[in-house]
Amino acid sequence: MKxxxxCxxxxxxGMNACLRSVVRAAVSDGHSVVGIRHGYQGLLDEHFYGDESTGKAAPVMSARSVSHISERGGTILSSSRCQQFRSDNGVRMAVSMLDRHHFDALIPIGGDGTFRGAAALSKAWSGQVIGCPGTIDNDLIGTDFTIGFATAVQTAVDCIDKLRDTAESHSRLFLVEVMGRHSGHLALYTALAASAEIACVPEVAVIAAKVSVRVQLLKSLGKHSIIVVVAEGNREGGALALQEKLKESDCPYDTRAVILGHVQRGGSPTPADRILATRLGDFAVRSLAGGTSGMMAGQQNGRCVLVPFEETFSKHKPLPEHQIELLDRMSC
Incomplete structure (x- = not known):
């Protein structure tokens, strides 16, 4: 199987750890693997890993080509977003390329946009498609956690631990903005792990006036500093917008806003992400060998599972209510 x-x-x-797992699982089972650079754009451009030119025979990746990459952040295949692939014509072009190079299967690693493209491709192409969930947002239905989420939380927590020192020294409130345009999983888990007092997430209508009232209560309980984790997609706006609104709501603390931005995407993956990526990459290859297609390889309650692509993005992945309540109880 080719x-x-x-990505x-x-x-x-963790994308590199997943790639390593895919290559080594395939090689051990007698299959060949070709790395496609720059995501779906590279698929359309016929841009293969190990061959910087285009239009030539696709080079095969060996087990040695993925040595010592699990500890590296980012992806050695490079990634991109491809508007052209969102069209029917783009999907047809991808099918033509895959057939021309005699591919039997494709494993895309990515988030909901990647899986939307994979779902369209699996319907138009006779080959098999199995996806691995790689996104720091943890917003895909059908898997408890996505590859990269644990590391992004760790990165944000490391930053907040340092900010807490300054917040305590100056009796300040810090608004720390993390990624999450539509999902608050990263903000909520970061807030819990970093002992933050409040998390502002897209799923919950948190207005500045209510935040100010909560902050005033916490100050009356003897709080010297406050950390508020704000998802970039919060309904009141990001950290900077919320900071201005808090000033208008008689916030009792001097406030500062910090935007973590793309630092959350980088860095060496945590052991949890490396293990998850390795399990799912291997499971994806084994699922292809079993004839499966049109599915995401996920993990639920410690077990590898297969979920149809359409189900992974069909609705919003809810936040765990018990953890929202837990954060509130811990903030006093």
Whole structure:
């Protein structure tokens, strides 16, 4: 079996570990793997890993080509977002390329945008498609956690631990903005792990006036500093917008806003992400060998599972209510 593998959309720590797993699992089972650079754009451009030119025979990745990459952030295949692939014509072009190079299967690693493209491709192409969930947002239905999420939380927590020192020294409130345009998983888990007092997430209508009232209560309880974790997609706006609104709501603390931005995407993946990526990459290859297609390889309650692509993005992945309540109880 000839398997193509690519990384698409925003990069996530652990993508390299997943790639390593795909290559070595395939090689051990007698299959060949071709790395496709720059995601779906590279698929259309016929841009293969190990061959910087285009239009030539696709080079095969060996087990040695993925040595010592699990500890590296980013992706050695590079990633991108491809508007052209969102069209029917783009999907047809991808099918033509895959057939021309005699691919039997494709393993895309990415988030909901990647899986939307994979779902369209699996319907138009006779080959098999199995996806691995690589996104720091943890917003895909059908897997407890996505590759890269644990590392992004760790990165944000490391930053907040340092900010807490300054917050305590100056009796300040810090608004720390993390990624999450539509999902608050990263903000909520970061807030819990960093002992933050409040998390502002897209899923919950948190207005500045209510935040100010909560902050005033916490100050009356003897709080010298406050950390508020704000998802970039919070309904009141990001950290900077919320900071201005808090000033208008008689916030009792001097406030500062910090935007962590793309630092959350980088860095060496945590052991949890490396293990998850390794399990899912291997499971994806084994699922292809079993004839499966049109599915995401995920993990639920410690077990590898297969979930149809359409189900992974069909609805919003809810936040765990018990953890929202837990954060509130711990903030006093």
């Amino acid at each position: 398997i193509g593998v690519l 698409s959309g925003g990069d996530a720590p």
